[in-house]
Amino acid sequence: MLHTDDNTVVFDQTEVPVIWRSSQRTRRLSARIDPRQRALLVTHPPSYPRTKALLFLKQQKDWILEHFEKLSYFPVLLTPGQVITLCDMPYTIIHDPEAQGGAWLTDTTLVVTGQPEFTGRRITDFLKNYARKALTLELQALSHSQNMQPSRLDIRDTKSRWGSCNSQGRIMLSWRLVLTPAIVRHYLMAHELSHLKHMNHSSAFWHLTDTLTPHRKEAEAWLKHYGAALMAAG
Template structure:
């Protein structure tokens, strides 16, 4: 793995990696930190990778320009919660309080980000557990546990042992998007694949899933703009 530079205004740093599992050249722009990665199969010369990079330069620069700036969480910052923008404001007492248009966070300013993050993770767990319970009951299958992570490449997963894992950032998305991801993973309790039977099961327990799935594809990267830790 190394770093190459795509010249231009401005130049773009590109991480170059080789993968024994890659069957073709691929280019990825991280929705989390804007990192650009060019992946090559083992025997593809680097010059072919550079040629591919040049072919995709307009696409790459367009997406980089459209990326929103990172949002550092602190007093006055705006963050979506359940899809609704909220301003982080000073709170009183000991508890974080969610209000229309605001998240009230008590305590010293240097603890605002950490306390906000703790509250959001707790809220995410509550709502994801409720949604998972609801869809599991419809499906007639149980899961073993729920884990929250801050994953870059997927919003949820289901293991063969029935363990569900979700990104806590789903609490930032509209409720119907969080519900869809819960249903998507619960449906894997019946089918550990994406076969026709799987999609039929997902439709059976959730209904039409295309709109929230489309929202995630088009807007999911924005949920990673919010930085609670350095």
């Protein structure tokens, strides 16, 4: 059964925030999960009947709940007390306001110093720097083993893409890859390295990718299940 108010729909016991967006440019109702806002974004033509929209959402209940519940795998904000996995190793985020030095890793913790209002930014800044070093080493290892050499590696805070490779051989990777399992990192790096020879997604491209990594199916399944939630983190 579906219950609703202006900002929430409730399927049985699960509350799903809803953002209603009227658009002159759309001719039909559509719904998608917005991972950054942790909400269901419903786009509709002006004057679209709300009762008709709610009937549509009720019909899509299973899909909505499946995708909404995936968002709980990764928190939007990285805060003290949470456990994160960096390059397959778990670390508990600890806030030490009296210490100095920004942020650092121990064997089991990520220690963040300073005032509480700055911890989120310091955690993210640390992870970006960590990613720059860790992902560079992993990409170098894979590229050298295959005698393939990108012209440059950029680590960026992307909102929708895990990586890219341009015609000059410059590879971009999202810093959030350090939070994914090794098979996912290996696959995505192999994917971008394959673009050094094939700037498309032809059969030759996929054959090369599968030659570089055995993890494509597992990695794509992981990204399908958790990718949107992780992209919203940080």
